[in-house]
Amino acid sequence: MKDMRTSVKIGVRWTDSIEEFLAKIQNSSTNIAIEAAVIAGKYQEKRIEVADQYKHFDEIITKTRTDRSYAGVVGPGTEIVQSTEQVQNATVRATDNFPALTAVQRPRARKKPQAIKERDKIEKAKNMPVKPVFIGCTEDITVDNIWDAVKSVTNKPRINTCKKMASGQIFVASSDECTQINALRSMKDAVTEVEPRKPRIRLKGIPLEYEVPFIQEALINQNPSLESMNKEDINPLFRCGKRDPDIGDWVIEVSPSIHKAIAGKRTCIGMVSTFPTTFIDPPHCSKCLRVNHATGHCKEASKCFHCAQPGHNKADCPNKDKPPTCAQCGGPHRSISSSCPIWAKRARTVQMRTQYEE
Numbered sequence: 119m120k121d122m123r124t125s126v127k128i129g130v131r132w133t134d135s136i137e138e139f140l141a142k143i144q145n146s147s148t149n150i151a152i153e154a155a156v157i158a159g160k161y162q163e164k165r166i167e168v169a170d171q172y173k174h175f176d177e178i179i180t181k182t183r184t185d186r187s188y189a190g191v192v193g194p195g196t197e198i199v200q201s202t203e204q205v206q207n208a209t210v211r212a213t214d215n216f217p218a219l220t221a222v223q224r225p226r227a228r229k230k231p232q233a234i235k236e237r238d239k240i241e242k243a244k245n246m247p248v249k250p251v252f253i254g255c256t257e258d259i260t261v262d263n264i265w266d267a268v269k270s271v272t273n274k275p276r277i278n279t280c281k282k283m284a285s286g287q288i289f290v291a292s293s294d295e296c297t298q299i300n301a302l303r304s305m306k307d308a309v310t311e312v313e314p315r316k317p318r319i320r321l322k323g324i325p326l327e328y329e330v331p332f333i334q335e336a337l338i339n340q341n342p343s344l345e346s347m348n349k350e351d352i353n354p355l356f357r358c359g360k361r362d363p364d365i366g367d368w369v370i371e372v373s374p375s376i377h378k379a380i381a382g383k384r385t386c387i388g389m390v391s392t393f394p395t396t397f398i399d400p401p402h403c404s405k406c407l408r409v410n411h412a413t414g415h416c417k418e419a420s421k422c423f424h425c426a427q428p429g430h431n432k433a434d435c436p437n438k439d440k441p442p443t444c445a446q447c448g449g450p451h452r453s454i455s456s457s458c459p460i461w462a463k464r465a466r467t468v469q470m471r472t473q474y475e476e
Contacts, residue, residue, distance in 0.1 A: 219468035223266035233455065243469040248301050249278075250343060251471065252309035254288035259308055264288055267308040271301040275322040285415060291315055318355070318397040319388065321368040328388055331356045333368065340386040352377055354363035369397050374476050400464040406447040407453040411463040421445055426453060 172453040191356035230238075254264065261280055268275045279291040290309055292302050302309060323329050324333070334352045338344050371398045372380075380413065402409045406418040419428040425437040426445035437443075444458050451457040456465070 136219050186253050186412075231457075232459075233457040236456040236459070236465075240456070240462065240465050240469055241404075243466040244396075244398075244472065244474060246470050248314045248471060248473050250292055250302070251301050251312050252290040252292070253283075253312055254290075255306075255308060255310055257286040259288055261288060264290060268301065268306045271304055272278060306464050315468065315471045316353075316371045317374060317381075317472055317474055318369055318371050319377060319381060319394040320358070321370060321385075321394055322359070322392050322396040323390060324387060325365050325390065325394070326357075326363075333370070333387060336387045337380075337385070340388075341380065343383075344376060347373070347376050347379070377474060398465055398469060399470040400461070402454060409446065411460055423453065 125473050148237055214345060261282070264280055265275075268277065277292060279289065283289050288309070290302065292299055303311060321333075326337075333354055334349045338347060338349050339353055353371040355369050355371055357366045358369055376394070381396055382393060385392055400409050401412065403411055403416045404413045405416045405420045407421055407423065420431070421428050422430055422435050423432040423439075424435045424442050425440070426443045426448075427435075429435070430436070442452050443449075444451050444455070444461075445453040446460040448460045451460060454461060456462050
């Protein structure tokens with residue numbers, strides 16, 4: 119009986135121990151499950167993160183290919199990574215035997231042709247303020263006379279230019295200082311101030327039957343922007359352009375207000391619609407084709423407009439198959455062209471003497 123009781127106690131204790139052990143196992147299992155869930159969540163996050171990195175890595179590889187093409191590198195492209203095994207040391211494989219990138223050889227900027235540069239300078243000259251100029255009253259006045267007269271009215275003469283023109287008169291250009299200008303204006307017995315040059319406009323495609331009075335009246339009457347203008351401010355000077363039996367171009371001298379109203383704008387004249395353009399060509403000699411004197415003072419023989427040789431005109435030129443020759447500088451261009459530095463310089467001077475603002 120005693121042995122039986124002892125056995126029962128042992129069995130109870132063993133059972134309690136088993137229950138306690140099972141409870142611990144259950145708690146441990148619960149904790150393991152919780153940790154497993156956390157680990158599974160983190161693992162899923164890592165998988166998403168790694169997938170994003172794979173995608174970004176593919177973009178880098180594609181961009182590298184593009185950069186290599188722009189850099190002029192010739193060679194097989196890098197294979198895009200698709201699996202986890204390929205990710206291992208992918209950067210090393212992608213750059214292994216990778217040719218060194220060289221600087222991109224960009225095309226050199228094209229230089230502006232000289233003619234365009236000269237045209238730009240002429241346009242800038244149009245916007246510069248007009249400086250007063252003076253000429254000697256008579257041909258008997260010399261440069262020394264001008265100098266003595268200037269010294270008599272100012273102790274510090276500032277004269278930009280003083281030279282003898284082809285007409286025999288003295289040409290004087292002053293600085294833009296009021297004291298110098300007033301001093302020269304006070305020398306009425308020696309020099310006379312020259313009025314600024316008026317703007318000139320080229321009218322293209324005008325019928326030859328249109329006379330000067332008709333052109334003046336048509337400009338005023340047919341164009342609303344000129345209704346308040348004066349007909350006397352329109353002075354047709356000469357015809358130019360290609361020879362045509364029916365139409366031609368007119369160069370007219372106008373006031374600054376008329377120039378501003380119609381330059382580059384549609385203008386009607388009789389049965390013609392045209393777009394007037396500013397005429398910037400400086401006057402030139404029709405005999406020797408140079409720009410430093412007028413035809414009436416030229417002592418040279420007439421020259422060909424194409425080859426600049428005397429003895430024939432352009433229509434009979436034996437050198438038509440050759441490039442033109444400039445009569446100003448001897449260059450391979452036309453004599454009346456912005457490609458000629460002498461012509462362009464004279465054009466700038468003329469534009470600086472032209473008053474485009476009232």
